[in-house]
Amino acid sequence: MTTSSAPGKIILFGEHAVVYGHPALAVPVTQVHADVEVADSSRTGIWIDAPDVNLHAELNTLPSDHPIASVIHNLFFLSRVSPFPSLNIKITSKIPVASGLGSGAAVTVALARALSMHINYAMTDEQVNAFAYEIEKLHHGTPSGIDNTVITYAKPVYFVKGQAIETFQVAKPFTIVIGDTGISAPTKESVGDVRKLWEADKTKWEDVFDKVGAIAQEARNSIERGKMKELGELMNQNHALLQSMTASSPELDKLVSVARNAGALGAKLSGGGRGGNMIALVEPNQAEAVAKSLLEAGAKNTIITQVS
Ligand code: PMV
Numbered sequence: 001m002t003t004s005s006a007p008g009k010i011i012l013f014g015e016h017a018v019v020y021g022h023p024a025l026a027v028p029v030t031q032v033h034a035d036v037e038v039a040d041s042s043r044t045g046i047w048i049d050a051p052d053v054n055l056h057a058e059l060n061t062l063p064s065d066h067p068i069a070s071v072i073h074n075l076f077f078l079s080r081v082s083p084f085p086s087l088n089i090k091i092t093s094k095i096p097v098a099s100g101l102g103s104g105a106a107v108t109v110a111l112a113r114a115l116s117m118h119i120n121y122a123m124t125d126e127q128v129n130a131f132a133y134e135i136e137k138l139h140h141g142t143p144s145g146i147d148n149t150v151i152t153y154a155k156p157v158y159f160v161k162g163q164a165i166e167t168f169q170v171a172k173p174f175t176i177v178i179g180d181t182g183i184s185a186p187t188k189e190s191v192g193d194v195r196k197l198w199e200a201d202k203t204k205w206e207d208v209f210d211k212v213g214a215i216a217q218e219a220r221n222s223i224e225r226g227k228m229k230e231l232g233e234l235m236n237q238n239h240a241l242l243q244s245m246t247a248s249s250p251e252l253d254k255l256v257s258v259a260r261n262a263g264a265l266g267a268k269l270s271g272g273g274r275g276g277n278m279i280a281l282v283e284p285n286q287a288e289a290v291a292k293s294l295l296e297a298g299a300k301n302t303i304i305t306q307v308s
Contacts, residue, residue: 001039004114008032008095009102009150010178010270010279012307013238014159014216016194016245018144020206022213023160025168025220026150027307029178034093034106036114041086046072050091059084067104071111071135078131079121087118096301098184100271104139105147108132128152129165141188142195156307158220172226173308175284177259177291181251182300183275190272194245205245212241223307232265232281239268247273255294262286262293 007028014024041047046059048068055068062069068091076084091111095103109132116123123131132148149165150157158166198205215238222230239256242248248256252269259267259280267280282290284306291302 001037002114002118003035003037004110004117005033005035006106006110006151007154008106009147010100010176010277011146012270012279013219013234014212015271015273016191016242016247017209017212018146018159018161019142019191020198020209021161022209023158023216024144024146025156025158025216026146027156028150028154029101029303029305031303031305032095032101034091034095034103034110036110037090038114038118039088041088044086046084046087046089048089048091052093065138067139068107068111070138071108072115074131074135075112075115079116079119081119081121085119096180098186098276099180100187100276102147102151105132105136105151108135109148109151125152141191168220169224170308171224172228173306174228174231175282175287176305176307177264177280177282177287177294178270178303178305179255179259179278179280179294179299180301181249181255181275181277183249183251185272185275187272190247190274194247197245208241208244212238215241228265228281235266235268235279235281236260242269242273249274251275251298252278254297255299258293258297259290262290264290
């Protein structure tokens, strides 16, 4: 049997503007992960068991654009495996779907790694990342590539679309509380709506994206110098710019202000927005109190994670 696991992720700064070439910061969230087991099967066919999404099927009964089927077909095409071996594939994931935690990219990365190792087709991290980006493009339109990158490398990433990946140093580990609105919001839609705004007034929105990019750059400097107050303030500024892009929602705004009032140093939505998750930067001893306030204000779930 061959196994592989990939973490969730959150975007700390720069979502949406990153699609237009500006920098963004993202970090892995190891508390949630996607796990894949691949084993030879005595039954003919490729049998997929993914209980979290209620999927129990043979590969050929799935439409070829099904997210899991497309990973398997594309990987076998790339590795030139023919005929397909008989396999049992088990996929489990505790990463909430469509909430900005990278569930799709994590399943793709874990599945590509487990399958390729099982058939002795060696893939470097660069190849896994490029493969996962192609799969993201199939399902998400015009993704920047930040999700597959941070999940493949499982490290903090300073990401600029089309450029070599850079990680950054965390001078002083810091604590983030993630609050889930429980509202599932497809990233493709919010990215599409931001694109419409941009198409209608490129000068205006490029100025906004420039500001977001400058915040991401400054945030990297704050993290590298361990300046947490500055970092919190930058989160607040980034959230305001995301609101102007229509990426927020009443539920996200509520959780963001609840976190600030409960003592967070700063808070913002994270990822595509409209629903999904928000994040709050907190002193470690405030993390539990902020998480509790978020739950009382309607968050469906919270995760406390340390970035180091
Ligand atoms: O919703 P998520 O976490 O998959 O993040 C989307 C981030 C965007 O910048 C909005 C889109 C992208 O492809 O980078």
